[in-house]
Amino acid sequence: MFNDKSNEKKRKLAAAIAGTAVLALALTFGYTTVAEAQMKASVSKPALRTEYKSTDMIDLSGVVNLHNGEQKISVSLRDSDLKPALRMIADKAGLNIIFHSSVEGKVTLDLVNVSLNDAFKMVMQACDLSYVIDNGTLIVMSKDASLTSDISKQNMMTIPVKYADATKVADFLNSNVFSTNRPGLSNNKIVVTNPVTNELVIFGTMNDYKMAQKIVSKIDVAPKTVSFRINHTTPKEMATLICQSLFPDAKMGSTGAAGGAGAAAPGGAMPALGTMTGGATSSGSSGSGSGSSSSSSKSSSSGSAKADEIALGKGVVACTVKSDVKNDKLTSLGGASLTVTYFPQKGTINVTGGSEAQAEMIKSFIASNDKKQPQAFMEVQIVELSEDGSKTFNNTWNIMTPFFAASFGANGLASTNPMFFTGGPYMGRDESGNPVQMFDRHRGKNTLGWSITYLIENGKGRILANPKLIVTNGQKSVIDLTSDYVKSVDEEIMTEGAMLGGFGVTRTYEIGEDMGISVEMTPFISPDGYVTLNLKPNYATKKEEVTSVSVQNPDLPITAAVLLQRRNMEINNVRIKDGETLVLGGMIQEEEKKEVTKLPFLGDLPVIGSVFRNTHTENTKSELVIMVTPHIIKDTEDVASAETENL
Secondary structure, three states: OOHHHHHHHEEEHHHHHHHHHHHHHHHHHHHHHHHHHHHHHHOOOOOOOOOOOOOOOOOOOOOOOOOOOOEEEEEEEEEEEHHHHHOOOOOOOOOEEEEOOOOOOOOEEEEEEEEEHHHHHHHHOOOEEEEEEOEEEEEEEEEHHHOOOOOOOOOOEEEEEEOOHHHHHHHHHHHOOOOOOOOOOOOOEEEEEEEOEEEEEEEOHHHHHHHHHHHHHHHHHOOOEEEEEEOOOHHHHHHHHHHHHHHHOOOOOOOOOOOOOOEEEOOOOOOOOOOOOOEEEEEEEEEOOOOOEEEEEEEOOOOOOOOOOOOOOOOOEEEOOOOOEEOOOOOOOOOEEEEEEEEEOOOEEEEEEEOOHHHHHHOOOOOOHHHOOEEEEEOOOOEEEEEEEEEEEEEEEEEOOOOOOEEEOEEEEEEEEEOOOOEEEEEEEOOOOOEEEEEEOOOOOOEEEEEEEEEEEEEEEEEEEEEEEEEEEOOOHHHHHHHEEEEEEEEEEEEOOOOOOOEEEEEEEEEEEEEEEEEEEEEEHHHHHHEEEEEEEEEEEEEEEEEEEOOOOOOOEEEEEEEEEEEEEOOEEEEEOOOOOEEEEEEEEEEEEEEEEEEOEEEOOHHHHHEEEEEEEEEEEEOOOOOOEHHHHHHHHHHHHHHHHHH
């Protein structure tokens, strides 16, 4: 009985222990499962940005395809000689093996359940070895030895290149793929080109050919060309802005610097039209001895197109973006990655090459900056008010006697009749009966006369110019009302080739162009209805003419130089409201002259000396006034857009 009770207790205890163990296992399993689920939930891969697309990957390792190469092996070696290890792999693959004299060294490895192909490839890479399989024989050599060996150049194969430059593709393959000790591929430069057909010529194995094919299929793609129409600015300005703002390291073409190269069409950048530098000159010559005269003129222009040249849709390269990189032994594929070209006649910009993201960036930049430039209608009035006057006070004395007749005053003594002791002036007739004046003495009474001349002259004048023009925001405009004039004259005696002892004279005329009125203005038209101006008016008039004696004819004076008097002004950042008038005045020029002539001694006497003096006073005064009135031009669509924004 006791034993039965004791056994029953043991069974219950065992059942309780077993239940506890099962519960513990269940709890443990449940906890582990929950913990694992929580860890999986909390540790997740970060989401890739949607705008970045995954790129295609090419495995640059050569294809190692040994016989029975997929069978799994496990091997462990410690400082084992390299040749037995490779012989073991060759036996597993059923290949003969030849070792080059350069193969030496030891290897340590622990590989578990690895394919025969992978094991062989890892040994080749770890020991800097290269190999070639030829007719069931594995030929192994060191990397350095393979560079000078021609064993791998078993076949000649060609790969056509459609869009890229075959020369650059060949350099890319030789530098980055071949001659880099990749197992299964040749370890020397095996790619050349056929420039006639733009083909790659490969001297190597079939593995080399297949690897080159895969790479060429990825990089030999047609460059994308995107065309953008420019509406409100010039293609040249927009192309230059794109190059300098978005690609500051780009190589500028003919747009970025004067005389730069890079035009897509013959002739380079378009020449500037209507550009002149320096003063115009003309020359003439005359000979006093030979009686002949000749004149010559010469003109030249540079950069202009020929008359018979036709250039339709000519394009100009603005800039070229190159991103060639050399990093240790790796080099980039040569060539331009992106080229910006503008077509002045078509009003477009072409972007060749680059990525889709770069094309979108350029498109957004053009949309943000190709805006209509505000314009204003400028009404300019240029008025010169001139006023001059003079006062003249003259005293003249006349004396008439039988022996002396004269007039004198501040201008000096002048005898109207000669001094006679007998006879005098009278009217008679000559032999033909024509009346002639004869001279005789004064037969009247002795007379002393005094005459006074007092004259006042006043004059007023006005010169008016009223040009009207349309100006564009930020662009300089010029109003030119000037005229040409002979600035100076040079005479030169020509003795060479003179005929009959005569000589020739050559005159060179320097022509000036700035006599008159010119106004330069550069506006900034703000959206709030104001116009800010940089204004530079220039006014030059003739002051005097300097003459000299002609070498050819001493009695004939010639112009040596013309002197100008100028009234210039420069005003920056003056602000004018739309429709209001800016008045620039105060450019006054005033001149006063006074001349006094008198008889010696008598003209210096107090009070009565005034009757022996002549006085001439002259005043000249002129003022230049410039009035500028801007009227901002508003298009219908601009007004509609502003009203929409206000709503």
